[in-house]
Amino acid sequence: MTNHTEMWATPYGVEIAATLMEIDGKPEPMIDGENTAILLGIHDPEKRRGFTDELRILMETGGSMDAIVAKFGGGKPTQIPILPPLKPVYPTIPHERDAGHTTTNLSLRDITDSWVDALAEESRWFDRADVFLTMLGSQIEHFGAGARDMVGLSMSGIATAVLENLGETEIRCLEAAAFYALTMHDPWRAAGREWLLPHRKTWVRDWIKDRPVYRRLARLTGMVHRDVPSWLKEVL
DSSP: OOOEEEEEETTOOEEEEEEEETTEEEEEEEEOOHHHHHHTTTOOHHHHHHHHHHHHHHHHHHHHHHHHHHHOOOOOOOOOOOOOOOSSSGGSSOOSSSSOOSSSOHHHHHHHHHHHHHHOSOOHHHHHHHHHHHHHHHHHHHHHTTTTHHHHHHHHHHHHHHHHHOOOOOEEEHHHHHTTTTTHHHHHHHHHHHGGGGTTTTTHHHHHHHHHHHHHHHHHHHTTTTOOOOHHSSSS
16 A cells, blocks of 8 residues: 545545555554644634644653643544434425426426435535535525525425435534535524634634625524524624
8 A cells, every 4th residue: 555645524524635645554643733723723824833843742651632732722633422303394395396496397396306416425624614605605695685584494494304314313424514504493593602612713713714605694594593604694
């Protein structure tokens, strides 16, 4: 086996580089200090440099890795359970193919099912999120100049129905949390906010800054769900 580099998705909406090296006949990932800091959720560049410097000393002299991680504000990513909804949205998505919801001879149920299939093909939320946003953005444009609260209700409903079909049991990353925070189910929105809140001024701000479709979706759904936080609607 020759050494090669792979890109790994972190829980914080960015990728890091990991070099796979053969050690005792087995591939072992090697991650440098900067990327280790990112993997641990350390956002500030100066803190990442400090972490890297102390990690280097630790490897030479020994010591507590946990202490260094805590010193620079890193840690294990949060995992927040999401329970099955008491009243699923998916069964309420219309089957009718002439209801004016789409520009093709497809029902909203057909579209929802095709989106579920498309997202299920993506193994990482890092990739899944942008596929989801492309589809949601197209649907927002289709609704056009309709009443914004009704558009928000429809978009939240479609997103919720798709997520219900993915069958996830916990939130492990920023991208998933961002979408669950805009769903129809109160406990799901709360779980999404809980995951995102500690990172709202760092990783979350970076992520939504590059995704105007998400910010638009958050503003629309926020007209229906008043608990959608302002820091998901605008880059603050």
